[in-house]
Amino acid sequence: MTALARSVLALLALAASAWLVHVFGRVLPTWAAALVWLGLAVPITIGRARRGRLRCAGFRQLYLAPDGTLARRFGGGALIYARAALIGGVLGLVLYAALVRLEDTRAWVTLVAGAPATAFAFALWRRALASQLAARYLPEIAWRLTLLVVGAGLAAALVALAFHRPYPDLGDVGLERAVWHFVDQERARSAAVQLLLQLGGVKDGLRLWLAQQLMPQPGLSAAQALGWLIVLAEEAVFVWSYLSFLCPVLIGSTKHDESRNRTD
């Protein structure tokens, strides 16, 4: 089986697991939800750690003497994993809440389509840049470009879907009532998960209420643009989390590159 086919199937499997989080996320007990969160956070952490080690190896190779003390200090060890774990943990929570709360079927179609698209984009970038970039840094650059292209596409699609989605009229209600409307719809078996989902509801309520209070009239205005920029930022964070979840499959093991770096 070709690497591309393996990547596509693996990414589809990850997309399927993300969808399973959506299906079962509300009915899981806390311990199972914690495992699911780990299942989301660990791939993100691994992906970020691998990329961090690649960057660190590049830095060492370029700036540091191989036998120097600094080279040993910048060995790409615990600090990279700790930072990756911190970001992975936070993005795992964001991703859990977002996946569970993503009710729009068209958005799910977009996410599923995004998985093979990511594999294809990564393969294309890698192939296109193979002759131009250092091999050990190629995956990182290919991933960044993939993240940029696929992420922008996914974010644009999700923003477009959000644009055409019906929203409740919050023009005549107070902030408390508006926020409660969204918070009240979030139910989960686990109290921790419910709190997480309700925080997402608070965010939605606050954003929509502010949008409808500050931008009551549709049209092109700075306030409108700001409002949609907020939506875009939300979608960007979600897409970033989702693609970071898919990343380890594409970025692969860095041991080969690192060991090669050490021998140089």
Add this chain to the structure above:
Amino acid sequence: MTRAVTVPTEKPSRLWVFELGLAVCAAAALLALVTNVAPLEWRDAETEIVLDGNHYRAGPEELGWLAAFTALHFDRGDEAARALVADEIDAKLDALFAETEGRLPEFFDWYYSLRGEYSRIAMAALEAASLAEPGYVAERAAAMLLPEETWTAYLAALEHDAVERLGAHYADVRAAWRGRIEEKLADHRVPAPLDADTAGTPTLVLDDFLAETIEREVEALHARVSVGAAAAGVGAAAAPALGRAAAVRGGRAVAARTAARGASRIGAAAVSGAAVCAPGGPAAAACAVLAGAGAWLITDWALLRVDEELHREELERSFQQALSGLRAEIERELLAAFDTSIAARSAAVAGEIERSFIPARAGRAGESTSEPVSSRTGSDR
């Protein structure tokens, strides 16, 4: 020194079509799942409670407390209602029997009058000839002491006042209940939903809770505690009770007294006729009749006065005891009638509490469902 590293190129595989097909099939299967399978929803055990336009959220524990408190509160209200009715009955019967006892001298004046004496004798003779119903004195006492229009008016006033007071009482009970519920649920208050859709949360509207039942049951008191039934009870109980009181003097004593009076009358009449009309010649016979009749009446009158002097107090005590007994009997009957009505109202209230609270509690413990929930406008992410 960086060494140029070539990216390993994939060998073209003959199976690429198969791999592509596999990937497409996997993607299609996932898309089919994504578009056709709804996520599992979790329904928590909360109930939306609406009271005075305010919205509250109560879990099973609060709802259980609410149901128990409501039942207990209205049970206590029923106890207070019984006490209230007892007070009302007591007050009305006090007034009725005070008026009745006020008529006792009038009755005893009749009883110890010649007219009363001869009425009793005449009715006794008619009873003996089976031309009249027995119990003349009792009937007469009932008619004089407890005239129908009097106790009917009192019972009507009792019914009206009791129902009015019960209506006000139950309104107070319900108002106190609402206040307590609002106080208890204050910490569970939530903003009103944007629309009627509360996302599958069972809703318990307490604004009109029990109002209709209480109003209906208070109205039903009129029918249940009917004056007619109570009046029939009074009428049926009064005559026998008073008859038994009159019998204290009207039974063995009156027989002896009547025999004594008869002998005295005859003797007095004979003596008077002979003494007064002896010198009268041919008119002596007529004179004797008149003198005898006069002596008869005077003797009767004198004997009645003696009888009254000797026995009136005893007869009065007997009647007062009879009236006390009658009052207690009527009070028991009225209390029982009101108690039945209050019990019926209590059962209706308990039924409504059960219908309202139990379904809200039952089966609402956390559960998941695969049914798609109603559309959530703008709630994703």
